[in-house]
Amino acid sequence: MDRRYFLKHGTVALTSLSLLQGYTIKNDLESKTTKLMIAEAISNFEREKLRYPFGFKGGYLTELWQVATQIKDTKGNTGLGLSTQSVLYGDADIFASNSEAGGNALMYVLANKALGKLEGRTFESPIVAIDKILPGIYNEAKQLTGHSDLNINFVYNALVSIDNALWMLFAKQNGLSSLKDVLPFPYREALSFRNDKVAVMYQVSYGMSLSSIRKAAEDGYFVFKIKTGQPGTEEEMLQKDKERLLEIHEVLKNVETDQTSTGKLYYTMDANGRYTLKSSIESYIDFARKIGAFDHILLYEEPLSEENQESVRDLGLIIAADESIHSAADAERKIKLGYGAFALKPIAKTLSETLKIVEIAHKYSIPCFCADLTVNPILVDWNKHIAASLAPFPKLGMAMMETNGDMNYENWEEMRTRHPFSGASWTLVKQGRFELDEHFYEVSGGMFTASLYYTKLATGSH
Secondary structure, three states, X not given: XXXXXXXXXXXXXXXXXXXXXXXXXXXXXXXXXXXXXXXXXXXXXXXXXXEEEEEEOOEEEEEEEEEEEEEEEOXXXXXXXXXXXXXXXXXXXXXXXXXXXXXXXXXXXXXXXXXXXXXXXXXXXXXXXXXHHHHHHHHHHHHHHOOOOOOHHHHHHHHHHHHHHHHHHHHHHOOXXXXXXXXXXXXXXXXXXXXXXXXXXXXXXXXXXXXXXXXXXXXXXXXXXXXXXXXXXXXXXXXXXXXXXXXXXXXXXXXXXXXXXXXXXXXXXXXXOOEOOHHHHHHHHHHHHHOOOHHHEEEEEOOEOOOOOOOOOXXXXXXXXXXXXXXXXXXXXXXXXXXXXXXXXXXXXXXXXXXXXXXXXXXXXXXXXXXXXXXXXXXXHHHHHHHHOOOOEOOOOEEEEEOOHHHHXXXXXXXXXXXOOOOOHHHOEEOOXXXXXXXXHHOHHHOOOOOHHHHHHHHOOO
């Protein structure tokens, strides 16, 4: 089913947004680079079932739509971009007020409206292209969904395949094949590292069995990302989260690892902004101290809702920001509130917007890692290359990223065969980490290599 079908579903008035939260920073790509002259932009999608309902943000997913976008320039060069749609991540209210397929359809319609804004236009770079179309698309998204307070992450998620296609096209036009060469100069220093190891944050969902958690530790995983913010009132949520931490810690507390300097396994928590009260997080942290889990906690990711503007500087551990950072201005604001790490999501918020956030993090020496969106194997390596290019994360001595598609997709092994470098050693987790060799950096983790399978999907030639 291609984008022309979805474009039949309603006409949204074209309006402009005079002011969008955040700011636009200058792009000083060298003038010698070839501009993006867009002739054609097309897309298609397919559904991928999950093995069991996947819970976070108080909701549950059963499938994820994989979008493939191809953008062609006036000289016939093409760029292929992929995205994994996650309406629940983008805006939990949209997810709750529509069927799962209905929410995905809205996001896909929006993506194709964005494609229509590219055709026949010329842009200096992918960053400029996204900056130019974002205000209008955000306005259209609010009208399309009927939510005037729409979370802009919904829009960013819709733009990921487009942004990725633009970056591949830009690289191809200018004869570039490495991330460091493709990036504009302001961002190269922040992403100038070449980690040879990337720790995998093993995701522990609400309902994952304790036996599965124990098996992960036996398999060598040493960073466990625990999903908090379970369904219910804040009081119920806090109680459930405490009980969950206790049972997980009982399984993991005595496990030793040679992957960390302390020999301990590390935990991270992620509430996806579900808590409204700082006192709830303080109570959770006190409980962690009481049961002996506190020294295992590496960080707590996005514990509080975006509306909560309290300082977290006094909580006694690293608090990381994720969903609440929509722009470089948001990143600076979070730093002032005491947030000590950023969860980057180029596979959810676009690489173009993520670069601006990375630059701010680098300026203030804020450590970063890459979080997942339960993306497909190709996007895992897109995310991995960004993670591997960041400074090593404190206490680990290596880069860090989350990936959980292997445990959640019903068809994961088949999806892996669609990777242009399927079977490469750097695509495989070994003892809870990815080991990156020279080949990984030579091919940029496949960032600029089109998958034949998804090219056929985008063009409708399957």
